[in-house]
Amino acid sequence: MNLTELQLDAFKELVNIGVGRAAASLNDMLDSHIMLEVPEVRMLDFDDMTGVTDNLAQDLSCVQLGFYGSFTGMAALVFPPPSAVQLVSALTGEDATAPGLDGLIAGTLNEVGNIVINCVIGTIGNILERPLDFSLPNYLQGQLGELLKMGDDDQRKKIILVRTHFTVLEKQLDGNIFLMFEAASFDALLLAIEQIHAR
Amino acid sequence: MQKVLVVDDSLFQRKSICDTLKEAGFLTIEAGDGREGLETARTGSPDYILTDLLMPVMDGIQFLTELKEQGFTCPMFVLSADIQETKRKQCLDLGVAGFLSKPFKKHELIEAFSRCTSGKDV
Numbered sequence: 196m197n198l199t200e201l202q203l204d205a206f207k208e209l210v211n212i213g214v215g216r217a218a219a220s221l222n223d224m225l226d227s228h229i230m231l232e233v234p235e236v237r238m239l240d241f242d243d244m245t246g247v248t249d250n251l252a253q254d255l256s257c258v259q260l261g262f263y264g265s266f267t268g269m270a271a272l273v274f275p276p277p278s279a280v281q282l283v284s285a286l287t288g289e290d291a292t293a294p295g296l297d298g299l300i301a302g303t304l305n306e307v308g309n310i311v312i313n314c315v316i317g318t319i320g321n322i323l324e325r326p327l328d329f330s331l332p333n334y335l336q337g338q339l340g341e342l343l344k345m346g347d348d349d350q351r352k353k354i355i356l357v358r359t360h361f362t363v364l365e366k367q368l369d370g371n372i373f374l375m376f377e378a379a380s381f382d383a384l385l386l387a388i389e390q391i392h393a394r
Numbered sequence: 395m396q397k398v399l400v401v402d403d404s405l406f407q408r409k410s411i412c413d414t415l416k417e418a419g420f421l422t423i424e425a426g427d428g429r430e431g432l433e434t435a436r437t438g439s440p441d442y443i444l445t446d447l448l449m450p451v452m453d454g455i456q457f458l459t460e461l462k463e464q465g466f467t468c469p470m471f472v473l474s475a476d477i478q479e480t481k482r483k484q485c486l487d488l489g490v491a492g493f494l495s496k497p498f499k500k501h502e503l504i505e506a507f508s509r510c511t512s513g514k515d516v
Contacts, residue, residue: 216477224497287406299406306404309448310496313475326480331450 198385203236205388206355209319210234214359214372217314224307225285227365234359238378241345241352256300257335257342258308262316265325265387266380268354269345270316271373272308276336278368279304285366301334308332315372323387343373353378396511397421399440401431401457402473403449407496411444411473411503418504428452432460440468442507447474447481458488469510473498 198206211234218229256279259271274282283303284291309332320327335342345352357374376384398420402408405426412422423438425431428445429452435443443461447454458470469491474481482493492506 220497223499302404303406306407309404310475313477313496317475317477320478320480324479326478329448329476331448 198238202385202388205392206384207234207236209322209388210236210315210357210359210374212322213315213318216318217311217372218361220310220314221307221361221363224310225282225363225366227363230362230364232360234357237356237358239354239356241354254336255339255342256304257337257339258304258312258332259335259342260308260312260316260332261330261345262327263330264320264327265323266327266376266384268374268376268380269343270312270375271343272304272311272370273339273342273373274304274368274370278370281366281368282307282370285368305332305334308334311372315374323384323391325383325387343375345375345377355381395419395421396441397423397438398442398444398507399423399425399431399435399438400444401425401428401434401449401454402446403427404446407446411498414498414500414503415507417500418507420507428454428457428460431457432464435461435466442469442471442510444471444473447472447476447485455484455488458485458490462488471506471510473503 214231214234218231221229255273256276257271257273259269261269279300280291283296283300286303287299289296289299316327355376355378359372362369398415400408400411400422403426408424415422423434423440425434427449431445445454445457454472471492472485472490473494473496475496477495485493491510494502494506
């Protein structure tokens with residue numbers, strides 16, 4: 196499947212709106228400005244993550260959430276561990292060096308991931324008028340290639356990968372939002388985009 | 395004092411919600427999922443119920459449906475990260491008094507309950 200320039204542009208715009216809404220949510224939670232970079236959209240085979248994971252080689256903290264319905268995929272909110280600690284500290288009011296903070300990280304990040312990812316995907320679903328369901332958020336730590344796995348048959352999958360990097364200077368933290376759409380369900384997404392544009 | 399049952403699987407979120415409601419003069423009781431919420435609703439006799447949607451064991455939609463079937467008539471609110479219109483409509487069809495989006499703003503949460511206590515729709 197090849198995307199036309201128009202389809203790619205429409206999809207990017209949709210993602211931009213969703214990510215913008217997610218940034219507004221993070222802004223509300225942290226009361227700090229969120230700097231967003233332009234989302235990078237790539238179509239690739241799942242087992243060809245080279246280039247995506249290269250500059251994120253260290254262990255990372257991640258909340259992932261699957262979505263399914265008219266289109267299927269997985270979204271992940273990914274932080275370098277020091278950023279995850281800063282974020283949880285900022286939200287809970289606990290000192291970043293407090294021994295008890297570790298116990299709060301998974302639960303707090305799960306809720307943050309749930310809110311942020313629902314904003315991105317929910318906004319896309321709302322605009323396209325396609326209802327979606329979500330899995331429960333799942334907190335993981337590890338290498339990016341492992342964190343972004345969707346299932347046992349990943350190697351056979353073609354995916355549309357969206358990556359948006361964000362920075363919260365005031366809180367000294369940064370992270371990435373990854374969206375992965377299964378290409379097999381991307382036709383339905385493109386059809387929905389075209390139907391909305393045709394109105 | 396009026397009592398609010400807060401149902402959310404996130405401890406962090408429950409604490410934020412309960413702190414806000416307590417500041418506004420409500421008593422709060424808590425549950426971590428819909429099933430626990432049903433039990434706590436039965437034993438705790440809340441005046442209001444506020445629930446998340448995406449939860450393990452029993453999700454918010456099933457929880458609201460069960461409450462309705464079991465004859466609970468107290469005003470119910472949804473506070474969810476799911477911002478889809480279809481989900482909002484599904485909740486309103488189940489008779490909820492208000493649908494709020496996460497992350498919540500303190501004044502919006504308090505206003506929702508205040509409007510309800512003064513008999514107005516949210």
